[in-house]
Amino acid sequence: MVDAILTQSITQTFRKRRLIAFGVPAAILVYLTYIFFTFDLPGLAQRARLDNAAILLSDFWSHKTHVTRDNASGVVTVAIEGERKGTYAEGTHPDWVTRDGDVTRVDLGDGHLVTYDAAGARYVVPGYGTIDIRPVDGKLALIAPTPVPDWISVSDNRIAVTTDHGRFNYTRSKVETFRYQAGWELFFFTLDSPFHGKGPLELAAMVLGGERVDPARSNFAAMVSDVWTNKMWRHGDVVWALFETVLMAFLGTMGAALIALPLGFLAASNFAPFRAVRFAFSRVFDFVRGVDGLIWTIILSRAFGPGPMTGALAILITDTGSFGKTFAEALENIDDKQVEGIRSTGANGLQRARFGVIPQVTPVLMSQVLYNLESNTRSATVIGAIVGGGIGLLLTQAIITQKDWEEVAYYIVLIVLMVMMMDSFSGWLRRKLIKG
Template sequence: MTTATLQHSIDSATVLGQIRKRTAFAIGLPFIVLAYFAYTWFAFDVPTLLERAQPNRAVILATDAVAYKVHVTKDMRRGGLSVAIEGERTATFPEGTAPDWVDIDGDNAVIDLSDGYLIEIVGKTMNFTVPDYGIIKVTATKTGVETVLPSGPVPDWVKDDPRKFDARPTLDRRVQVTKTKIEVHNYFGGWENFWFAFNSPLHGKSFGELVSLAMSSNRIEADRSNLSFIVHEFLSNTDWQHGEVFTALFETIMMAVLGTFTAALVGLPLAFLAARNFTPSFLVRFGIRRVFDFLRGIDMLIWSLIFIRAFGLGPLTGALAIAFTDTGTLGKLFSEALENIDNRQVEGIRATGANQLQRYRFGVIPQILPVFVSQVLYYLESNTRSATVIGALGAGGIGLMLVETMRTSRDWENTTYIIFLTIIVVIAMDQASSWLRRKLIEG
């Protein structure tokens, strides 16, 4: 066998070996992925999680987030009927008034829920007419409720219990009866009382009426202009708390800004001590780098819990948590940027007779400025989101208000409102940081 033939055989064997490896990898990788998913399916007990899932409740919460409900309540103990938006005392219709779909006659009422759904309340008895099902009769007693259902199977939207009757034939209609009250919920799309509280003199006015009122010289309150009064009524809305929400958003932004720029100002000088080409001492470099590892090795949430225990609740604890974590991260990034600078620029500045501070100012800073600005602005917009999570732990800001609205099932429209505002702030921070990067780096 000639040398050329031997070499050709070796090359062919090499190519075949590579093909076999690639084929084995292409066939084996899907099996590995499937095996991993099969392991996680049982390790995380996904079947049990699916059994416990409550999709109906998720749909109800989603409905509450984009709609409001009007409560019609018959109080068995005190007597009388009341109509209130979201059941709030501050949003209760005055006695003798009610929406056009509620007809009150003393202690009795007829409630038209539209599409054939009709409720009659007579004394302690409620008759609920449901299309394609029949009339449900429920009577409140001293010990609970007595229910008479139409013949046939009981639908799944009826929860008949001797202590409480609950029926929700559709997402926008619900009836509850106990021994103490009869309560009807009628849902409507939108966020009611968003601009002004129910008891505000501005409630129900159109945009045109508000503009005319703002331009009018006839003041509603003698000590302030009508425009100031309109703004005050909007910010002091007791249902939506616009003033408190905007203040909390401002605290969240300040938390992110203070924490990020503190980390940048502390991390930059420490980065010079951690860079190999600026600090010849191995012990100093090693010590500073381990400080960076320690600061960024502990998650921001853990730092916030530590500072909350140490200094109490407040935005300062959130800013400190952001500053500690980002000092480690930004310090490491800055030190790596310093190690990759072009020393010829520094030597050129040195040749002019510049001192060490001037060499740093004119030979080093211009080279790392793009990295510095880009990373700081990126972490600023990222920390705006992180400040929301930190605030939920007790550091204040919009995160704390978000958690407070989620504690009860009746404030999901407020939760949605806060989430929308948070997303808008994050988008605004992203756009602002992109504009600043272009101006500071390209300009």
């Protein structure tokens, strides 16, 4: 009799388990299938721009130099990334560009040679031949070995050549050659700096005993100032932006902790003077957390305008909600014996809180605050993008232009380093403060 019941219950449990073991994966699979079609994954392959990915990856670690001739005026400019702030001054150019009157030669390396002259332009590709372009009656005439391969695109108004050594574009108004080189060019000194193009040893020699480039200040001060005000990479602005981001996280987290601590007492069941007070405050915390950082950020940025203060306040309000809840929970879990001991000495409420309660909850609160400080450094990047402050703003701006990918890569590296540093700093502080 007993055995029959036992057998039945065991069989039932097994049946239930088997159902879960197959049911859960099946449910996940069904859900993922649904997502596969709602998120239009089959169409993703068409929308994906792999050429964009190639541009992005090559820009991350390399830079390109534009050699451009204006066909109307015949003026040749050499500019890094084609930007005005990276333009070589008149009469100067990198050593792979040679100029001789009207003739400009661009050496792309390994025998790839581009020549601009009065007749038009020529590109010598080793193993293929010479691509010769001349404007004839307002149209472009191409002379090249046939059949013309698909890396040369030809239309009436534009001829473009892409090889693994560079890109070449001929239109009626101008002719351009792009040469790709590894590295982030002008990272320390821009072209107008007297220190551009000098090696580390030369620079060290100039710092230690060279003649002053600028008589008003030492070479070292001049170098620091040139790097700080670098127009291409804007190191000064970037450092300020990083600092603003950390500042937002710090002010927001600490401010929230300072506000939430007294309020946490009012929301804890063993400290609140009335049940109604406790109920009201815990609902306030629920509300603040429920409204969500995004909505707070929007409301605050309307009132305070763009900048780090707005971001700090947004973090402060959001975190006050989550701190209020965890602090109240920590206060509810304290040991009453210590409070009684303090009470027996005739201490009033404030003294009991200071000497009986705070020492007990400090480790819990500290670790929570430090954990949030670290995670808020990350949030401050996103919030910065919304309120317009800090590294988040620089990052979104650089991404929106869709061409300064080397700057995007630079910012990503800095953000990751910043988050990792805050992570280890808060971990270090936690160990110091909590273990004593």
